Amino acid sequence: MKRFLILLFIFQNVFPQEIPLNVQKLMKVYPNQIVGYKENKIIFSDKSTLIYDDFKNKNNQELIDNPDIEDQFRFVYSKINKNSMPKKDPGRIRNEVFFKKIYGNSKSEVESKLVDIIWCPKLVHQKIKVTTVNDIDKIVTKLSTELDQHPEFQKYIQNIGGTFNWRKISGTNRLSMHSFGMTLDINIKKSNYWQWDCKCTNENATLSYRNQIPLKLVAIFEKYGFIWGGNWKHYDTMHFEFRPELLN
Template sequence: MNRFLFFLLMIQNVFSQDIPSNVQKLMKAYPNQIVGYKDNKLIFSDKSTLVYDDFKKKNNQELIENPDIEDQFRFVYSKIDKNSMPKEDAGRIRNEAFFKKIYGNSQTEVASKMVEIIWCPKLVNQKIKVTTVNGIDKIVKKLSAELDNHPEFQKYIQNIGGTFNWRKISGTNRLSMHSFGMTMDINVKKSNYWQWDCQCQNENATLSYRNQIPLKLVAIFEKYGFIWGGNWKHYDTMHFEYRPELLD
């Protein structure tokens, strides 16, 4: 190794050590938007910034309602196969300002980055809209092509319940991730959702975990960077959301 290359590697190592590991995951997942980190702030390509860590202690409700970006990593998303009640909500904590910076600050801005694709042409042949941000449309096409070779999953992946839909989460003032075109609900008739099952919206309700989605199907979605809502204590088994930073 020549001296110049060694010097560059040393600089890279020092630079990486100054950036929290979870920030590095964000920079890797969203390279066209997040271009740097300094003084506890993410730096975006338009030179705007967002605070990474507000250093506030929060209970579970506060994490859901008022998280910072660092809080999104509070719980570790596990890909371990299971059909039992998850203990945490890994991936359900979301800083809305962050996702607006990545995908668009308004319905119009998000919509301008959407394209229509054919979901599973052989098994389903349904038109859906997804975002082009960071090539997510191309990733969804690859996911679709792989699922198209699994007829055993057809009943789960047909009748897609929703991709792009700018709206608030029912009973809250928080934007749904469907607002950004990087989320997919598969067949509602084969799915379970905690609010439907408990017939309530109480985050502190005692829940009994229910799931009909094959875990082998979940693993294929995870392969392409999508986390699964069935992996949450407040489960939403139809829900898949592009969050590769949590799968790294």
């Protein structure tokens, strides 16, 4: 037994535990919050941990309602094109505790990290609130500056439907990503949302995909680390969410 323990110690130190690729992506894009990985746990800067993979087989509803962090990468986010409508929900699976660790555990904690910026000063000039976590406010400012050079997109990016709003997703007990100040809804009047179109909240409803948002506009958002809700089977075409780990 003693010899076994000595060999185990040598093995662990000579061959350290390999960090899963998706954990490496998380560490890269959330460097101020995620500082390590050990024994299937993500380690945060406050020394707390979260299980990465619970190794449970889940159906689609269980993935939505009770995902682990590994589940967030279950479906690959690929850029949509007009000939390939989405069949999965890449990025719609979210571990709520994880995002609370990144952005704030309560409304007041998230609010303490918010700042006002002027969205598209030339084309729109609308004040919005975004988080300063990992310089997202600066990223949104750069995004806004680029969009300001595209007057052809003005009708889509004006009348921002929402940024920060601590709330539950309609018809669910799940916290909206708007609760963290890293999500933007563009002009509602030019958007489609599956619950509005099917007049239901049933995840298993038969849906007919609808979209009015130009894919060239979507590509600009993706350039700055935002995934698009129009890239989901359960589409939300106004919705852009800062999830750069899914775009790398």
